[in-house]
């Protein structure tokens with residue numbers, strides 16, 4: 001089955017509109033797509049509306065209601081994808097409201113810090129670039145490039161926005177346990193996103209996985225973005241060891257040299273694919289068996 005369970009639209013820091021993203025998925029013959037915008041389901045809602053209005057394609061595209069939440073674990077910024085969540089539930093609405101407030105507060109703090117470093121107006125600039133979408137560090141990076149403070153978005157992260165840099169404000173995010181609980185309360189499956197992106201030691205990564213699992217997490221990304229076969233093997237081994245179902249996704253943000261939508265290597269043998277337990281109809285809510293977990 002051709003699935004992509006991690007990508008972004010303009011509702012967060014992607015460059016395509018939700019309908020363009022769906023169109024791209026259809027062109028690439030994907031059968032299941034989860035739009036996992038940062039902390040919001042507005043992109044998913046727009047995509048669902050667009051898909052329901054157009055004539056059914058020859059190859060139907062299942063759209064999974066999903067999101068990528070920001071949180072902290074032991075002072076480390078971590079992302080958790082929620083798949084098959086009830087987007088209208090109290091749990092979903094509450095956590096997204098608090099994350100939205102945290103994002104705006106964070107944007108102001110990043111703006112203040114950059115102003116002190118001689119780069120004024122960044123909060124307003126980043127918010128303008130985000131438009132109606134959720135403001136994030138990529139918008140700050142684009143602003144810094146536009147103003148000529150850095151030559152590339154990569155340099156912006158290296159010098160000002162990346163882990164441990166002035167723009168790395170994470171104390172405002174909720175705890176890992178809280179976002180996992182909210183996903184479960186919304187009948188979703190909590191998926192630990194891109195586990196190798198946190199650059200933890202093997203021991204600390206295991207601790208993170210254990211904490212995630214203790215909080216109610218039941219899946220992890222095993223093939224995500226462009227990664228080596230070795231990295232896939234390491235993640236597959238961890239998913240088998242902890243009995244976590246395996247998810248796959250491109251983490252597509254925009255056309256370019258990065259991972260293309262749906263361009264995902266095969267899942268290593270012995271992993272239990274998370275999409276097999278996501279319902280195949282309606283809004284793609286979880287199966288009753290999953291709700292019991």
Ligand code: MN
Nearest residue numbers: 008013038253
């Ligand atoms: Mn992003």
Ligand code: MN
Nearest residue numbers: 068079193194
């Ligand atoms: Mn992420």
Ligand code: MN
Nearest residue numbers: 006008068251
């Ligand atoms: Mn992502």
